[in-house]
Amino acid sequence: MTPPPILHLLLLLFTAVLLLTFPPNAISATTHCPNCGTTPVPYPLSTSPTCGDPHYRIRCNAGKLMFDTVNNSYPITSINPSTQRLVIQPATFLAPNTCVTSDYSGQGVQLNNSLPFNITGSNTVMFFNCSAEILDSPLNCSSTNLCHVYLNNSNSQEEEAACRAAPVCCTFRAGGGATAYMIRVRPGGCGAYTSFVNLDAGRPVGQWPRPGLEIQWAMPQEPLCGSQVDCDEKSTCAADGSGSGVKRCYCNSGLFWDGIRGICANNVTCPSPGGCGGSSNTALIAVYVQRMVEEERLMEAIHPKLKENASNLQLETIKALAFLALNCLEEKRQNRPSMKEVTEEIEYIITVATTKDAYTK
Numbered sequence: 001m002t003p004p005p006i007l008h009l010l011l012l013l014f015t016a017v018l019l020l021t022f023p024p025n026a027i028s029a030t031t032h033c034p035n036c037g038t039t040p041v042p043y044p045l046s047t048s049p050t051c052g053d054p055h056y057r058i059r060c061n062a063g064k065l066m067f068d069t070v071n072n073s074y075p076i077t078s079i080n081p082s083t084q085r086l087v088i089q090p091a092t093f094l095a096p097n098t099c100v101t102s103d104y105s106g107q108g109v110q111l112n113n114s115l116p117f118n119i120t121g122s123n124t125v126m127f128f129n130c131s132a133e134i135l136d137s138p139l140n141c142s143s144t145n146l147c148h149v150y151l152n153n154s155n156s157q158e159e160e161a162a163c164r165a166a167p168v169c170c171t172f173r174a175g176g177g178a179t180a181y182m183i184r185v186r187p188g189g190c191g192a193y194t195s196f197v198n199l200d201a202g203r204p205v206g207q208w209p210r211p212g213l214e215i216q217w218a219m220p221q222e223p224l225c226g227s228q229v230d231c232d233e234k235s236t237c238a239a240d241g242s243g244s245g246v247k248r249c250y251c252n253s254g255l256f257w258d259g260i261r262g263i264c265a266n267n268v269t270c271p272s273p274g275g276c277g278g279s280s281n282t283a284l285i286a287v288y289v290q291r292m293v294e295e296e297r298l299m300e301a302i303h304p305k306l307k308e309n310a311s312n313l314q315l316e317t318i319k320a321l322a323f324l325a326l327n328c329l330e331e332k333r334q335n336r337p338s339m340k341e342v343t344e345e346i347e348y349i350i351t352v353a354t355t356k357d358a359y360t361k
């Protein structure tokens with residue numbers, strides 16, 4: 001007789017709980033900004049002084065997110081909070097038949113270097129209509145460089161034709177040094193530019209991505225506070241130690257600051273030595289599953305594959321194991337069962353499952 005699948009179920013259950021796809025909106029830090037139109041505004045990005053981290057200001061304008069630089073403003077086309085990156089749409093050309101971008105009068109993209117944003121090294125930036133002076137710069141302005149390939153092969157719009165007529169164009173891979181904060185167009189420099197994120201220059205120009213300029217933000221620090229009322233119950237308002245008088249909401253002991261979610265999170269530990277560890281992903285899942293239980297929807301947290309062909313008894317067993325797993329995820333150590341208790345509980349669940357199995361066979 002083959003052994004009951006209960007041990008496999010146990011392993012699968014823990015795997016399933018870990019692999020659970022986590023719905024992005026199920027947990028929201030209280031400091032999250034509301035959506036801009038239908039676009040989520042992930043922490044720490046801030047569309048108003050009362051949400052997000054105000055150092056990470058962006059603008060919500062008629063349902064569209066905008067990124068403001070020192071003199072100009074650009075639409076945000078995508079945001080990736082887990083890599084702390086966003087992509088803006090570079091300026092388009094000012095007018096047909098000119099090789100000048102619309103942000104020329106404000107001198108292009110200039111990030112304020114006291115803010116926590118810079119330009120990533122994933123951008124391939126091309127400058128067009130450059131003056132001869134620029135040839136001394138670290139840019140590659142050779143007659144074979146990529147901007148010529150682009151101009152020769154792009155869909156021959158009037159603007160690009162104008163750029164083709166201008167003798168000097170240059171290409172560089174952004175990131176590093178002074179270029180990390182600006183893509184400058186100006187008199188005596190270049191009249192126009194564009195940028196591509198993660199460009200594979202080996203591909204034909206027709207297969208290049210749409211122009212984009214990727215910007216990265218620094219991981220946010222704990223939120224600023226004047227006094228304890230500005231912090232939640234998981235953190236304490238305290239001086240930041242720099243002697244500048246700045247105070248921040250520091251997470252209470254046992255919790256750590258999760259800059260991606262903008263909350264104080266707990267390090268979940270499992271009762272087994274070398275068990276499921278303390279990654280914030282595990283913590284997310286723990287919170288998520290606990291929430292589901294509150295809503296009596298525990299079974300929804302179980303991977304559908306597990307439920308597919310399960311008998312009622314197997315479903316009951318899964319539920320029992322799930323509740324046990326939940327106890328292991330309790331925030332307070334004293335609420336979590338010991339390893340011995342877990343073993344006994346699993347043995348009990350197996351006994352019930354196999355005994356009933358024997359009856360139903």
Ligand SMILES: *[C@@H]1O[C@H](CO)[C@@H](O)[C@H](O)[C@H]1NC(C)=O
Pocket residue numbers: 097098099100129162163165166186187188189190191192
């Ligand atoms: C090139 O840029 C300059 C400004 O730097 C502008 O005056 C000129 O019209 C541009 N050339 C073309 C062909 O658009």
Ligand SMILES: *[C@@H]1O[C@H](CO)[C@@H](O)[C@H](O)[C@H]1NC(C)=O
Pocket residue numbers: 070071105106107110
């Ligand atoms: C754009 O910003 C620079 C400083 O970064 C400034 O020198 C320049 O005058 C500004 N231009 C306009 C048109 O505001």
Ligand SMILES: *[C@@H]1O[C@H](CO)[C@@H](O)[C@H](O)[C@H]1NC(C)=O
Pocket residue numbers: 070112113114115
């Ligand atoms: C840059 O940001 C700092 C801090 O927010 C601000 O005080 C300063 O005025 C900004 N500078 C420019 C040129 O926008």
Ligand SMILES: *[C@@H]1O[C@H](CO)[C@@H](O)[C@H](O)[C@H]1NC(C)=O
Pocket residue numbers: 140141142144145146
């Ligand atoms: C400039 O780009 C061309 C074409 O990609 C390359 O062959 C050349 O070595 C580059 N020159 C410099 C100085 O990097």
Ligand SMILES: *[C@@H]1O[C@H](CO)[C@@H](O)[C@H](O)[C@H]1NC(C)=O
Pocket residue numbers: 143144145148149152
């Ligand atoms: C671009 O086209 C011009 C004119 O047809 C040609 O002289 C030049 O070699 C081409 N450059 C590249 C990099 O393809």
Ligand SMILES: *[C@@H]1O[C@H](CO)[C@@H](O)[C@H](O)[C@H]1NC(C)=O
Pocket residue numbers: 116117118119175176177180216217218219
């Ligand atoms: C850009 O910002 C990232 C994240 O803050 C940082 O790691 C990197 O050193 C910065 N690069 C430059 C050139 O400032």
Ligand SMILES: *[C@@H]1O[C@H](CO)[C@@H](O)[C@H](O)[C@H]1NC(C)=O
Pocket residue numbers: 254256267278279280
């Ligand atoms: C909690 O987890 C964070 C991030 O994984 C880590 O930096 C920190 O040292 C952990 N703290 C404890 C007490 O384990």
Ligand SMILES: *[C@@H]1O[C@H](CO)[C@@H](O)[C@H](O)[C@H]1NC(C)=O
Pocket residue numbers: 305306308309
């Ligand atoms: C469920 O049963 C069907 C039909 O026997 C089978 O094709 C499928 O692979 C089973 N699913 C799982 C997860 O075992």
